[in-house]
Amino acid sequence: MASNSPGLRPFFEPRGVVIVGARRSPGFGYVIPIALQRQGWGDRLFLVNPAGGELHGLPLYRSVSEVPGDPDLAVVIVPAEAVPATLEEIGRRGIRHVVIESAGFNEVGEEGRARQRAAKEAAERHGIRVIGPNCVGVVNTANRFSTVEVVEKALTPGPLGVIAQSGVFGNILLDGLHQEGLYISKAVTLGNRMDVDECEMLDYLHRDPETRVVMMYLEGASDGRRLVETLRRVTADKPVLILKSGRTGKGREATASHTGSMSGEDELYEAAFRQSGAVRAESLDELIDMAKVFVSQPLPRGNRLGITTSSGSLGALATDAAVSAGLLLPPLSGETASRMRAIAPRWMNVRNPLDVGPSGAYLQAITALMEDPGMDMVLAIMVMPFAVFREFMARGVSVKDFLGGTAGLRELAPQKPLVACSIGDQGFLEDLDEALTAAVPLIRSPERAARALAALYRYASRKKE
CATH class of the missing domain: 3.40.50.261 (Succinyl-CoA synthetase domains)
Structure with a gap:
């Protein structure tokens, strides 16, 4: 793809920026200069207020025409009725990009619409590109x-x-x-x-x-x-x-x-x-x-979803949402079923969704689904009662210790999306989020997680058309 057109670049990469409407009282005109100084823009920042003087250690120029240097962006924070004349002044100064943060235009009726027409005419006379008004x-x-x-x-x-x-x-x-x-x-x-x-x-x-x-x-x-x-x-x-x-x-x-x-x-x-x-x-x-x-996730190759869960009810909710959104839940491959039966307790149903219950086989189940060639994406629902989580904490065991090497899950099938879901105690959720790392997003609802994966599939299938 080509590099960005210079037409809009000064909005994001200005040589210098003029704040028209800088002020000593609370408001955008007071805090934006502080923020820009903190962010390293103090040497390219010019403040304008008719009162003159100084603000935040910088001179206040009485008009835009007095501003030195070569700024190419102005941020306008003046009363709406003053905006058209301010744009004329900015245009005469040679600045061709303006953000108008002032409100009181089309959104407030006929008087405001007239102001916006006047501001637009002033901008067009000087070839000024404008973002706004009524924005930040x-x-x-x-x-x-x-x-x-x-x-x-x-x-x-x-x-x-x-x-x-x-x-x-x-x-x-x-x-x-x-x-x-x-x-x-x-x-x-x-x-x-x-x-x-x-x-x-x-x-x-x-x-x-x-x-x-x-x-x-x-x-x-x-x-x-x-x-x-x-x-x-x-x-x-x-x-x-x-x-x-x-x-x-x-x-x-x-x-x-x-x-x-x-x-x-x-x-x-x-x-x-x-x-x-x-x-x-x-x-x-x-x-x-x-x-x-x-x-965070690659585009799936198809719409076949594998679900593993420690709660059968949450697995059922995710299944309903997934199917309603156009995903399929195919049966486990023979190899995956055999792997899981080898470690599953008698009460565990080895099927998709794969309900591991309190068996503790979270990581093994996720690994099996990630390696199953019949699954295009995986949803891992991991919940834990607070009483159990409290016992882990008392023994100095974190969720990361319990789950093991989740960081390596993405490497098992780099082309396969993996999304985690959990609800419950905030402490557990924060611990789980840290264990999963940014490579595996954590969604706080089984239905929402399923719908997000379905959206990823719809986009992927559209791209193939």
């Missing part, structure tokens, strides 16, 4: 650049690109993804999409070498046909996972009042995602589950 802009973990303050761990580089229409939603999502073991390459919140939209950002992340999977929160498309064409092009190389709001009439009203988006009939979006190869999530939990699986 971008994050690039590779160079630690962001136009919004995020927690330090969220700046750990990873393979997940994030596109969100909502500014605050995107910000909160970034603050929490690392707790799910998900780390991003780049993120953008688009807001009202006065200029840059989801299609341009999809193309950008398609070409971005650090991004392997794209996660999207979408309220509505600015151009439905173009979105389908873009998604079809991107999903041929990289998975695109989409959470779309506005399924109901009331939901569509909420999106219109939030970012000014016209959401449209949900059936049209459902068909568009299906035709283009995008993978739609039904909920935020499902979006995160799918992202955990897609960034």
